[in-house]
Amino acid sequence: MIKASVLSCLLLSNSYAAEIEGLSAIGVGGIPMAKQEAIQDALMQASLWNGAKVEASSLVEEGRVSELQRVVPVQELSRYKLLREWREGSFYHVLIESDPAPEATQSKVPIASAVTATPAESMAAAHALSPPAPPRYPQCPQADFAYRKKLLLAHFQLQNPADANDIVHFQDGLQQELSRLLAASDHYLPLRTVNEAAFNLQPGFYDPILQPERVRELARRYGTQFVVGGVVRDIGPYGERYSFAWGNDIKNGERRISPSIPMLQLSSSLPSIAPLGLKVKPSSRRFEADLYVFDGASGALLKQQRFTDSVTGEVMQGSDYVFGSRRFYDTDFGQMVEQQLGKIVAGVDDALACQAFAARISRVEKNRVFLDAGSTARLAKGDKLQLFRVKSTNQVVAAVNGDSSMSLGMPEELVSAVTITQVQPLFAIAVLENGSITPEVGDYVRFSMKESR
Template sequence: MKRVIYLLLLVLPLVLQPSWAKWFEAQGQAIVGNDVKAARDAAIQDAVKQALLYSGGSIQSLQQVNNGVLEQQSLSVSGGGDIRALKVTNETLDKNTITVTVQVDVFPQARAQQCKGQAYAKSLALVRFKMKNRDQARVGDISELNRVFSDKLNNLMELNHTSFDIRQFINQNVSFDPAKLDARNETVRQQIKALAKRADTQFVLLGSIEDVSVELEERSALDFWVKDPPRHFYLVTYLFDGLSGDLLERKHYRRQATWGFKETARIDLASMKFWRSPYGQSLLTVMDEVMLDTSTALACEAPQAKVIAIRDNKIQINLGRKNGLKVGERLTLMHNGSYTDQFGIVRFRQEKSNIKVKVVELYHDSAVLQGADTLDANNIQLNDYAIIQ
């Protein structure tokens, strides 16, 4: 079964139900290999994913949709609610591509169950993933896979405007060492904070491709190449809070798929031939999972804005319309600091001030705040933070 991400999608809210439920319509596509049913399932799952991202949520497991039928009474949606119904309204098969149109009924969570952070797109920087063992990449000459994979993932996450504000793709090698992820080791913490400062973001996503080996079986001297050997893909991602340098989440993704190329072939990683191959399709599935997992992990994280300018009794911050801020929204200023505890571990600390401000001017990626009273400039510093009340 082969699948592609269908980027140019029609995703429309349908006014078909009462105000407490919303129907969304979306299209998904998949490449048809030897299994039409599997391709249809993949197209339906892709359409459901797009509808959920448009609605502001993300499905926890796309595997819970099977042949256009929910395998549970409802599906939990991070940031959105539950999927209560799914309809396949149209299906076409054109040569080797199947296209389906679905309508998804998203029932919002009760207000008490929602968190403030769900309404805001989080500023995030994606750093080019590293390739741990380049010797494994010799088969197929895919030593640039880490760069190409990271770039495609960044493009995919940029499409999810409700969850992410992707401000920079740091497309260069960074000497990130997961072995130093220890509370007493400040090296990684300071490195993450520097990356976040450079990209002007609150969160940083890094990763390491640990395994791309080809699994060769025993062969006789007459066999030049084992037919269709499987190839592994093992990725570990690290999601950090860029303000404190703390690790928020570490995720592992393992896949195995038929390699499908000759032993001496040199693979063009930009070609559709590669991305439509079973191995390429498995990588696209991993990209989906990384995006959805990251969206879920950050859904309830409180967005924090950095103070970037102070003048004329007003404060400018580095979050704006793109992040979901609105004129009149109220925020509280915070002072950041750190201390060393009795075990010698440096701890991040924020002190809440009594300064209340609200948004009076709004721009694409920044906003101007003003207090009800005259602001005391001595109590406000550049790089202080503002949190939404």
């Protein structure tokens, strides 16, 4: 096997405003979706016009040559003015005037229509002049998350269900909030299971029983590259603090410790004074959760990490404090949980930043293959990826101790290279460079500059 070195070429030009035309086919989403896609197309062209970096490499294995290629803008433009829009047949056109941000404030941000800088943007520009903080994930070719990776968020199991009696929709709310944060990071395309965990947590055992075959089955069924699961070990309250209780103002986990003051009737025309008493409620609460990140193709465990914290203050929740709601996050316990969820998302980033993007082949037509990833994953026409095939699904590489739950994965072989010729939101069409190869449904393509170094 011969691995060629990576070629990285930088094409630069001056950043300035320009009129750029973009277009998109009018599909099932109608004109509104076509308009947004046309604007995205124009912004991408404007970004490339103001400078682009071409990353390419080649790999020779057993006489077969495959190439990787990706064109990345040096600066992703997000500021624009829409000058004109029109329809021609089945295509929708837009004409925009791009407005590059100052070089000091370049960043990858979602599409926006504002052209003039706000005071907040001016302050951000001033902060950008200071040295950037080091990235929290390891340095590697994929650390910029050029492609969005499909990820399945499995059910997080609660070790002590009674701990969450005062929190409405704790488990499904936790899963939903993690999914929202993972999607907001713009690194992933997350999906959620319905009450399906990635492993078993048996009573009387602390460590979960890992099941690589279950992980592989979940990844196949949901069509994802990775599977994330977890165990919430402890969210129990502790300690005591005292306050007055007015009426029936007693939440789960709180109790009265003094008799109520008898109700007083001031007048037949006035309402009764509600009973006043003293109640005891927990002063603090813990949060302890274990995160597990799995590779969907092999079922192998990529990362296990624990997140712990505690907080003092308003820690018990009422019946109308739904997990993930703003009302929940406004409590002291909710604020701590919100911080921990952010750290869990950062932990997923750490585990997957250096894992190559991959997509499965879902359909084959002669020398064309249909991939289960498209523009939402940031695939683009002209991208070149490598096509791999698992040699045998029955040849799992076992661990030294023979434990099936600790299998190392499955061997694979490089089959060909593919070039993306058409991109839709949820799928892409690619052609094979090696016409003598017959791809199969279930084979997968991968982009990894690290593979070819």
